[in-house]
Amino acid sequence: MAEPAELPLRSSMTFAAGTRENILEIWHEDIQKHKVNLRLGAQVDGIKGERGDFQVTLSSEQTINAEFVVLAIGLQGNINKLGVLGEDLPNVQYQLDDPEEFKDETIVVVGGGDAGVENALALAQQNRVILINREEEFSRCKEGNFILLQAAIKAGRIEPRVNTRIDHIDTETENGFLLRVAAKTSEGVEIIACHRVIARLGASPPRKLLESFGVKFPNSDITSVPELSEQYESNVPGLYIIGTLGGCPLIKQALNHGYEVIEYILGNPVEPADEPLLKQKISIFDTSCSVREGLALIRRNAPILADLTALQLRELLLESNILTPKPDETIFKYDDYTSSFFSILEGELAVVVKAKDGSEIYFQIKAGNFFGEMGLISGRRRSATIKAITDCVLIETPRRSMLKLINSAESVRRKLDEVSMKRVVRNCLTNTLPESELNYLLQGATIRRYKAGDVLFHQGDKADGLYLIRRGSVIISHMTGGKEDVLSYVITGNYFGEMALISDKPRSKTARAASATDVVLLKAPVVIAALERNTDLRDLLAARYRENAHDKKMIEPQGKPGNLFTFLVQQGIGEATDVLLIDYSLCIRCNNCETACANTHGGISLFDRDAGPTHDHTHLPTSCRHCEHPYCMLDCPPNVIHRSVNGEVFIADGCIGCGNCKNNCPYDAIQMVAVNPKFKKPGLWQALLGGANHDDKKRIPDDDLPKKAIKCDLCKDNAMGPACVRSCPTGAALRISPEALSLTMRDSSAVLE
């Protein structure tokens, strides 16, 4: 788990990242050293009273009187159980310490979340594993786990049972098995004989217990945590809650919270550990105000952050930068490939966008607003230039922190979507749309989310409205005589679905998501009414209508049948921004591309020319596609995977070799290798005499070197572009964005250079 490295540890308990056993041992020693008054095996049944006079009742009927109570019980004391007959039988377990402990057993794993899937994957190494999920799909686990799981199921290493619940568990003595599981599937009851059941059903706050202490919860959501003051005090005076139960799962911070609470109770209030860091950030825009005043100011001036809890806001600010641009200073430029999010605390800024005729249009945005959400959501280049008009104060929140916040704070997501819908309409249709028209168009508009491959509408459907793409991409195709012709590929910042609206006929084409896609759907009657009165809008859509009436198809290479673009989309290029393709009718398999790559990247080729599928004569080698929303960035503990302003996704210094990015990449584009720091590009003579060919066997120069993640960086530091493409003697290799490829394929005369 990631620990904020810069945060000092204040508790006198030692803590440093390490294995679980090590940490527990050190704590054990610390507890003895500090002579902590411990009562082991004491289960608390009830807490009564308030500050100064608490009675803590134990299950042994003993009562402890206390002035204050600090709860640090976490969630694991309340692990969700199966809730069926036999849930407490021996060999029915709810945790898994070491998957290697078990060998040659038949194990039933229950739970389609990350814990269940990870356990199943680990156990499948040396056991027969049956994975039970009560849902149809494994949609609750991380993308990376999902992909590994799919592979394991395909290879037969894990036997899945979906739409299945356990009915009861018996003991079994035949054939050396220990348990007999009765599982209700959609087709009836299946009896599974096994050695072990491991159920990973999550844990939740022991709500009943806490409520019996008088603690109140903010809402009825099972995962919600109690509301706390800034001193971590609950609504029961004198009862404090810290750690995971208080909403903070990180160990170091939880230790600090405990320290702070005790010092506060002792009457030596200390400022929180992050106080100096926050103070420093706040002093950038106001040297006189305290952290508390600063946070209040942020809540007041940035309504999108107003509803965050104190802890959430502090955490967000810790991860964010405060910017104070001067008038005329540019925050980011149109077409930059950045994705941080900005909240405006003070000042005014200009949003500079391009109108259809190429002229520039300015909008003003003021304090209380935010910007940068388009790049954040779409994972694509900035759609506008932002410049300061007056002296400003901005909070710049990095992509990762903002995405985490959007996923965990409903209020942030709601406010973001509200504003974002308007901006999407302007961006996709026309930036000259007046505010009144915008509000009119958005009546009844919804945001819809699709997975790759989902159909947005079918040929023959009744037209439901106009689709504006906020994230992802869509392929529009037409079925003729059972064969699908791809007509176009529409990306973020564009609209489609206007033809049926204008002609008032059913859909003549099918739209399918090429990658995870969000659209804003404007209701059909509203759009039609708007077209009747707004001539600009009518002209705009009519022009597109006429252009599309030509019904251009994508041209296949050499006029052969087959559907190259559909193939590429199936291979996932819908979410790519830059893919390596090789024309296998020209490739002489000399591997000069790999050699050139190795020579520019420490002696290791960052892609595999030979691996990967081929369609007709187009080969898609295993190499990085620089995804819109890079999977590799999802879970990088040291946070060293970045996207440069020009769009290249790269791994900076500081990789700790954990392999998360490699596991998360669905395209196998990341390698874990020991990089030889002494590698030198072969000199002229060595190259001429044949020493330049890189060799797989030479990949590990020294076993003592730590392994690190490496991936294609598109030769971003080289002014001449990717070495692989440049070094192809027959011009077979090409790096291209999917949208550029789709445009070229619609133009029969184009030859890709």
Add this chain to the structure above:
Amino acid sequence: MQRSTLLEYKNYRYFKIASLLMIAAVMAYLFDQPATGAYGGSWLGYLFGILSALIVIALILYGVRKRLTPMRTEQRNLLDASSPQQDIPDRRKREANWLRHHGATLHGWLSAHTYLGVALIVLATLHTGFEFGWNIHTLAYALMMVVIISGFYGIYAYLRFPRLMTANMRGSDTFDTLLLEIDDLDKQASVKSLQFSDDICAIVRKARQETLIGGNFFRQLTAYQRNCPTARAVQQLQVLGKSLEYDQLKSFDDLYSVMAHKESLVRRARLDVMYRARLGFWLYLHAPLSIAFLTALIVHIVAIFFYW
């Protein structure tokens, strides 16, 4: 996706340049009537000689460029990518820029290499003034012609074999996956053969142990193994199958289909080796002989100036 071949590069840019060069050279040769008769020492002969030498240098430089990966910016360790990005221009703009500088792509180099090599035949031949003899000068000329002719084969190979290789791999296979699959089929066949007579077991074992993929130069180039044990095994199994009991037939068909499948995979693996060999072997002639030619050329030039 269709990209231009090495001959079509940039709408036949180097074809045009080389053609102009050749036409101009032939015209000049026809119109020039030196008193001494046509030979390498006339002013036109010297001009041809100098031009040819310059072309040779360009052709040799292709070999150098192919083996080097030039970097125009300062060489940084790209794995240390934490440095600020401001000084690097946008890749898309950069790309337009370096594509325009055709010199930056090896594709352009090879296209030029090909056409200039052809032009060299005309220029160098005219430079000789058709004077040949048993001397170092004619040796240089002959070596040059061998190098160029081997290059013609290279063009043929580069344009023909890639498509055949792709078709042979059928979409997702690679040479390595073929070998793995063959190994797997071998194991299956061994197990399946155990229930049959010793001669069937022996045939299968022989096919497993003695089938060769690749091997010496001739085998690589022809994809041929005399009496290939796998092919023979398939033939022999066909015959032996006729004398089996009815209840053995099902498992025998099983074994037969494994061996037949293996035979087709072996054939494809050999074809892949063959295409790679045919794409590559001529370079063992082309590259060393070009060095020999270069040596002879230097001797030729030194000799000319020495005996001026």
